[in-house]
Amino acid sequence: MIGRRVVITGIGVQAPGGDGVKEFWSLLSEGRTATRPISLFDASPFRSRVAAEVDFDAEAHGLTPREIRRMDRATRLAVVAAREAVADSGLDFAGLDPARTGVAVGSAVGCTMGLEEEYRVVSDDGRDWLVDHSYAVPHLYRHFVPSSMAAEVAWQVGAEGPVSVISTGCTSGLDSVGYARELIAEGSADVLVAGATDAPISPITVACFDAIKATTPRNDDAAHASRPFDNTRNGFVLGEGSAMFVLEELESARRRGATVYAELAGFASRCNAFHMTGLRPDGREMAEAIGAALAEARVDPGDLDYVNAHGSGTRQNDRHETAAFKRSLGEHARRVPVSSIKSMIGHSLGAIGSLEIAACALAMRHDVIPPTANLHEPDPECDLDYVPLTARERRTDTVLTVGSGFGGFQSAMVLTRPGARAAA
Amino acid sequence: MTRIWVTGLGVTAPNGLGTDDYWAATLAGRSGLGRITRFDPARYPAQLAGEVPGFDARRHLPGRLIPQTDHMTRLALVAADWALAEAGLAGGGPYGEYEMGVVTAASSGGFEFGQRELQNLWSKGGRHVSAYQSFAWFYAVNTGQISIRNGMRGPSGVVVADQAGGLDALAQARRQIRRGARVIVSGGVDGSLCPWGWAAQLSTGALSTGDDPATAYLPFDRRAAGYVPGEGGAVLVLEDAESAARRDAPVRYGEVAGYGATFDPPPGSGREPGLRRAIEIALADAGTAAAGIDVVFADAAGLAGPDRAEAAALAAVFGPGGVPVTVPKTMTGRLYSGGAPLDVAAALLALRDGLIPPTVNVVPDPALGLDLVTGVPRPAPLKTALVLARGHGGFNSALVVRAAG
Amino acid sequence: MGDHEELTLPDLRRILREAAGVNEGTDLDGEILDLDFEDLGYDSLALLETGARIEREYGVRLEDDAITSARTPRALLTVVNLTFTDIDAA
Structure with a gap:
């Protein structure tokens, strides 16, 4: 059923344990772990207090103070990853037809970190049910409806074709790339900047996984807390990060002599x-x-x-x-x-x-x-x-x-x- | 190419619970806008919304589902029940479990549920957060709950956007059927009528601060001064036409015939917004010229600039006054991801009855050059309708539906 | 909380109702002590929510799998009330 063949020609990553694709691969290929005690907020009241955090400096990556202000942490991660993917692809985005370029961003929980911060302000730390909207930041709506994540990436890369956020819980990052692949395959676009992002290491997310005991309570050994398939495993370790890709049609990638990582x-x-x-x-x-x-x-x-x-x-x-x-x-x-x-x-x-x-x-x-x-x-x-x-x-x-x-x-x-x- | 029919509708709208009530109210020009009752809106500059009337979730859903669902998910589950019942697929029909899936649109998830749990966390502590928070508020909740309730194990998905997402979900449903599924339950049901959601919606400055439901939301009118939000939406059963014909599906509302989606140029570029292009792509996809469109269900932002831009896009494609345009959402408010699916439902009902539902309260601004259907329904031989939706930040989607012939 | 030294069946019924709701066809007020939670329509999530409410209401801490490994109301009451005994003994 699928029409044109779709390949990955660019990769960008913001992941725990390193900055960019190269450090991501070093960590993985050396078998090192990036799990540690939560530092993004005071997690002492919670059951699970370990996480895999990204040491992320948005400013060092060239985001302006204005961009940083209006973007949730997850959006910033995605934008930086998208820039790396675009550079890696060697594709001249300025020369692309914007109408044939699209964006698909997967995210399970959207701008949850920014939302929680703003909630605390307008509710006076949960005291008021009838929150005081006058304290809300002007960009609150961008957190409220996280299609803003895809919009920010689209502005970065100059996309004016189909632009979407896909949110299917923890399969979002597979499904968004699958979705992007279909858009190219069916001919709705020629190039997609696609991938996923989440930055869920905040009190509400930690609390909601605590409540169902899905995350590990192995707090005294954070570096070894994530133990898939091991008999001593007792839950997952919350992480954050983003990976974005440049996807294009195989033949055009070949024609321009692009490095093809893989065909989807x-x-x-x-x-x-x-x-x-x-x-x-x-x-x-x-x-x-x-x-x-x-x-x-x-x-x-x-x-x-x-x-x-x-x-x-x-x-x-x-x-x-x-x-x-x-x-x-x-x-x-x-x-x-x-x-x-x-x-x-x-x-x-x-x-x-x-x-x-x-x-x-x-x-x-x-x-x-x-x-x-x-x-x-x-x-x-x-x-x-x-x-x-x-x-x-x-x-x-x-x-x-x-x-x-x-x-x-x-x-x-x-x-x-x-x-x-x-x-x- | 595989053709896709709509074989069932489930509507939960501010001016009618159930397809028949909604359609009767819409043809009669009855609005569902009013002062918010879900919370006390007195301290907020905007106080009107479209709330779904007379909805008692316990009458429709198992007791076990109530503590784990937000209000909008309950509305969505019931709308899905009704749509599948009408399609004659309540028990799955002749299809295998992997041949049926769910693709819904979402904007902000179960926000009221989320506000309650944020309040529990910050006022009382982490141990007071519900075990259901992990999924009751998140964007995928309606797709997950509908698939569980109806045993649908096929390809599923969730598109997040405000208004435009409702059409994007229907397009993705069509794509899944073209890829081999037989039935996709799709559309969107939405709503964030809680104080925290209200604060977020107020932040754009686009909400109407009027206190008279009859004049608060007046798209394409010189008095346009914002929109009124609402809750609800529509669930549609999309089905492979050949399979539907084979099983002799009881209802055939029409065909999902064309779709286009674009994103605006960056703010400040001064270039034309993407709506016209979305329309042209959708028409080309449907294999129809502009003259083949019998009616347009407009996005109708209710703000002078966006209204002008939409009118300009319509004039560019259809010529000035070249096609009847209507806005039944003047009776429901804008329902975020539920809005466009409800407009698609209205378009299909219009095709069925040969009646264009009216836009209420609006005195069209003559400068916009629109043939706006106002006051009373306009009888017309209708074969093809175009539904438009735009989302905050520059999203444009267009969908063409055609009478099943 | 000294005045709550015991979790009774009526307490549990109330908490189950609030925490997880009741399905039509389930008679929570009937003879349920030895029925499987699964047959009563309660999954592990419902029991986790129930356990959290018991913890909050009675000021106790239950072991991670204490609640979810209880298959029946009787088993759940036993495991919770044993926790109370431990507190009294301490």
Whole structure:
């Protein structure tokens, strides 16, 4: 069904543990972790007090005081990541037809940090139900409806085609890129700046995950707190960040001699229609999404060189996902390397899907598979090859990355190296 | 190319709960705007809104859903129930679970729920935050809850924007059907009528501060001075036309025939906004010339500048007064992500009945050169309608619906 | 809170109602002590919310999985009331 073939030609990243793509890849390929005690606010009253934070200096990245004022932290991260992606692509954006250039930004919780800050002001720290609007900043509406995130990116890159924010919880970063891919494939645009961002490390988000005990209480060992697939795991570590991409049509990318990181060869999303936060242990819907994405990419499970797992480090997720891999990949599930970079950079909600796509593209670029950090003693029910502790060199042409989110969303994307195999 | 029909509608609007009530009120020119009752608006400069009347969630939804949902999600769940019932798909019909999905639009999520939990957090502490906060307020909540309630496991999604997002969601639903799904429940139901949401909406300065519901929201009128927000919207069942015909779907409102979306040039560029281009893309996508459009449901910002820009775009495409234009949202207010889906519902009902619903209270500014349908419904042979929506910051979307023939 | 040394079944019914609502067809006022929470329509999220309300109302701290591992109202009452005993003993 998909028409034109779509490739990644530029990557930009703002992630915990480093500034930009290069430092992101160093962290991942060296198996280092960026989780630490929360410093963005006083987290002492909360159950889970660890997070993976970005040491982010918007001013140093050239954002003006005015831009910084009107943008939420998540928007700033996205804008800086988008600039890096644009520069990396080598594409002359000034020479593009703005009408054929679009933007798709994924985000699970939008401008939640800016909203909470403003809420505290207008409500006098929660004292007033009838908040005093006269204290509100003039740009409050931009936080209220976070389509502003895509608007800011569009202004940066000069896009005047389709511009959207996609918000499907923790699959937002896969779904926004999947959406962007469809826009190019169907011919609605030629170039998309797409990806995702979230900056959820604020009291309300920490409190709401505390309430359902989804985040880890391993506060005394923050550097090793994110432990996907490990038997001692007890919840995920909240993260933040953004990854943005330049996507274009394969032939035009080739014509201009662009560096092609990967082709977005297959994408599918499904819903579990089961529970807003719960997962069925059999992994059925994720398996269905994986199967559909593989079919669209015309890739057999046996062709996969690497699987980037959702691997959040909650007991329920890691078992659900392991079951989904076995169900969809059959015997190959036991052979293919599977890893979770959330062990190193935490779980940045809607952003993580795009950060994981970036990790996959870089794994293909370097023929190195990033490890699952902190995995010393696997849960007996998680019995696949999770690439524990150290990265692995391996020819990596064909990759699957998956995500799972509140709301029941399950998404899967297949990336291939164009030219690595006979064109389908 | 796969054709897509609308085979069911569910409406929760300020001037009518349910499609029939809404449509009867709209044809009769009955407005649902009034002084806010959900909270005391006395301290705020704007005090009018369109609230959905007579909605008792407990009559429609299981008790277990009430503590975990915001008001707008309850409205959305009920609208989805009605749309699927009308489509004859309440139990799923002949389709497999992976052939049915949900794509909704959202603007600000369950904001009232969120305000309550922010208040709990900051006035009492983190341990007072609800276990449901993690999803009750977030943008994906309506899609998730509708998919769970109806066992729909196919491709799903959520588009975030204010007014334009409602059309973007319908376009994404169409895309998913073209990619292989059979049914996508789509549209948008929205509302943030709580003090915190009100403060956010006031921050743009675009809300009407009038206190008379009959004169507060007057798009395309010389007296235009802002808009009145509302809550509600519409859920539409989009279905692969061939499959719908095969199962002999009981209702065929029309076809989603064309769509276009653009983004304005950066503020201050002095260049033409993107609305005209969105219209042209949608018409081309629908394979129709401007002359093929029988009626336009306008975005109608209710502010002089944006109203002029919209009128100019319409004049550029259709010629001055070249097409009947109407704004039934003068009776509901602007419903954010619910507004455009409700306009699409109105457009489909107009096609069905051969009646253009009126714009109320407005005395059209002659300088705008619009053929605005005011006062009473205008009978007309209608085959094709264009719905326009714009979102804060420069978003433009256009959707063409055509009678199922 | 010394005047709340025991969580009773009527207390639990009230808290369940407030925390998680009741489905039609569920008779929360009937003989529910030994029914599975699942059969009463309550999932782990409902129990987490119920547990949080008990903690706030009675000023106790429950172990992470104390509430969600209770399968029935009787088991939940037992685990909560044991916590009260611990407080009294301390």
